[in-house]
Amino acid sequence: MSYSHAPKRTGLPRAVLRWLQSLDLSFFPRNFRRDFSNGCLIAEIFSWYYPEHIHSHGYENGASLATKLSNWSQLGQFFSRRKLKLAQELIDGTIHCKPGAAEILVQDIYSMLTNGRIKNIQGEVDFTDHYYQEQLPMVARSTASKAIKNNIQLTEIMIEPNVNKNRQKVNAIINMHMQQRLVEREENPKRFNIKPSLAERAVRHPAAVGPSGSAVNIKREKLSFISNGRPEIRSKSGGHFKEIQVKQADRCSFTVDV
Known part of the structure; x- marks a missing residue:
């Protein structure tokens, strides 16, 4: 039985869809999450390449968890005998209908059985939405x-x-x-009505720049020397102060006669 119509928006390359159509499966998957979760179609795909080791009629096409675990348990035994390596994370994601898990698993199986290379196969597995x-x-x-x-x-x-473990997942x-x-x-802070903080609302003035292009030092107290070599103190307001030497009279000595 052949199918000429492929499901829409499967996320699979055209080469993989043509390969699935060429296998003449019992039914073509329309919903990849649902149709591949029980492993029945996976067994049917491998039966075309290993007809003596795997028989598709030994797998039940059901939707219950017990049916899924039974089918995939048989497939796991077949994979170990033939030394076929499929990521357990992909298998678990396919069983639990994780988004994108079945598509990646089918691409891995296509590369394994046909030695075909797919450019857009995903390197990192992310089964979240x-x-x-x-x-x-x-x-x-x-x-x-x-x-x-x-x-x-x-x-x-x-x-x-x-x-x-379930709590860790949650x-x-x-x-x-x-x-x-x-x-x-x-x-989008406006959508959540987030008000700017006090630091964000503070006005920041640009630094004052002198005529030479360099920033003016806030501390304006400098020492400059006048012609006589004495230091001159300049205040913040621009006033000038000079050091004045005061001569004190010589101390007088007194003698007291007793």
């Missing part, structure tokens, strides 16, 4: 609670029984949300 939120206007961006709901799936909490999302809010406040 941070990029999507940046494209939205501020009024439409998520709140802290909405950010937690968008970036943590219920299946992640069901698989991970450790409360501390704290990381909240910190990311708070950083984004700080950036928004710095870029």
Whole structure:
């Protein structure tokens, strides 16, 4: 069964879409997050290249968490036997329907099976909706609670029984949300009615410049010498003071006769 229509806005290169169409899959993925999450289509893709080691009919096409874990457990055993290396982070992101995880996983599988090179394959894995939120206007961006709901799936909490690890994930999302809010406040202070601080409102006068172009020293008290070599003290107001020597009379000596 062949399909001539590819899903719109999948985020995949055209070469990868043509490759998927050439495999004659049982159904062509329309929603990559949903259709690849259970691993059934992944098993069907590998069955075309390893027909003796993997059989697509042994995988159930279901949406429950138990079905997903069972299918991917079989795929994990097949990957270890054939020494095929797929990032576990991509697999977990595909299982939990993380944004962009299935697309990156399919691109890795395409490069692995066909030795094809893709220029726009992503180097850094980021399964949050941070990029999507940046494209939205501020009024439409998520709140802290909405950010937690968008970036943590219920299946992640069901698989991970450790409360501390789930709490760390929530704290990381909240910190990311708070950083984004700080950036928004710095870029648009008027929208958040942020008043300038006292230091920002203070009037700053430019430094006074003398006739020679150099800044005038605030301390104007200088010592200059007059012709007789005595220092002359100049005050801030421009007045002149001279040092005056006062001659005192010689001390008189008295003798007292007893």
